[in-house]
Amino acid sequence: RxxxxxxxxxxxxxxxxxxxxxxxxxxxxxxxxxxxxxxxxxxxxxxxxxxxxxxxxxxxxxxxxxxxxxxxxxxxxxxxxxxxxxxxxxCRNCYQKTLEKHYMQGYSEELKEAKSANEDYKIRIDQEIQEKKVIIDERVKIEEQIEELRKEHRKKKEELLKTIEALENEKTDLDTKTDTIETQLYEVKNEVDGKNQQIYKLETAIKKIKDKNDKDKDEIGELREKLAEAQDENVSLLRKIESKRSLAPAENKKEKKQKEREMKLMETLDQLNDKYRDLETKNQQIEEEIKKTEEDIEERDEQIKEIKEQLSEQVTKPTINYDEEEQVKELRTKVQEQQNEIVRLKSQLSKKKKKP
Ligand SMILES: [Zn+2]
Ligand SMILES: [Zn+2]
CATH class of the missing domain: 3.30.40.10 (Zinc/RING finger domain, C3HC4 (zinc finger))
Structure with a gap:
């Protein structure tokens, strides 16, 4: 131009x-x-x-x-x-000079504009590059975070599974123990029932023996009375004999008879006394046996009581105790939170990916 x-x-x-x-x-x-x-x-x-x-x-x-x-x-x-x-x-020189100056000015302005536009463009591109870099860095960070959370989640899950397994094993053990104790209790109850029956039988026997004793005692009393009567009679007879001895020898016969009767009575009395002693010894033995059995029963009762206490303790004791249950709950809540966090991060990431 x-x-x-x-x-x-x-x-x-x-x-x-x-x-x-x-x-x-x-x-x-x-x-x-x-x-x-x-x-x-x-x-x-x-x-x-x-x-x-x-x-x-x-x-x-x-x-x-x-x-x-x-x-x-x-x-x-x-x-x-x-x-x-x-x-x-x-003049042509001046005209050329002005034209030259004018156009040079125009060009330089255009050049300046183009340069500045170029600069602006460069700055904009740099900015965009920086922004993209920031976004990429952020994305990498978020991906790392997600990976970390995933690892943590896997670890927690494994731990939780282990805890659950341990608790289940414990529960099985406790169930087995409870079964064993219940069986034991059942056996002890049966034994106690047997003992009670035995006791009842023994008590009946004792009662019978006592009744017999009483009867024998009454008999002995009667016999004693008879003996006393006989002795009295004897004494009076002896007196009579004494008085009649001088009078008539014929009466010696009567005296002899009386003595024989007396002897017989004494023998019977001795026999009865022996029988009575025997009965008393027997009685004592039976009483001792009863005492022993009662002690035995008492001991059994104590055992039953102990076993019952043990049982009730184990029955009332929860198979999973409170702390463990709380721990499990907490762990579950944590896992849920982490899952939510992962979802949130994922949505963030997808939003960022959608951005140009
Ligand atoms: Zn000229
Ligand atoms: Zn000129």
Missing amino acids: FVELIMATDSGSFLESPKGDQSLTADFEFPKNRNQWKQDKNCIVCYTACGSLGITNAKKYRCKFCFRGVCSKCSTRTAWQPELQEYKRI
């Missing part, structure tokens, strides 16, 4: 030249010396000799911008003279 304009300048005629843009020469730098054209003997553009004296072949004009001498061919244009505030003759 610049070259085209220069060419146009060359071919144009002076007065026909279009009045250019005022801004083209608005900041033109004017020389200090405004009389230089007077000394110029040649056109400063084409070096054709020119002058005002008319000897030479070209008329000398004055460029109103550089104030130098030029020929008419080299100053066919006018331009806005900011000092004089009107369009004035301009």
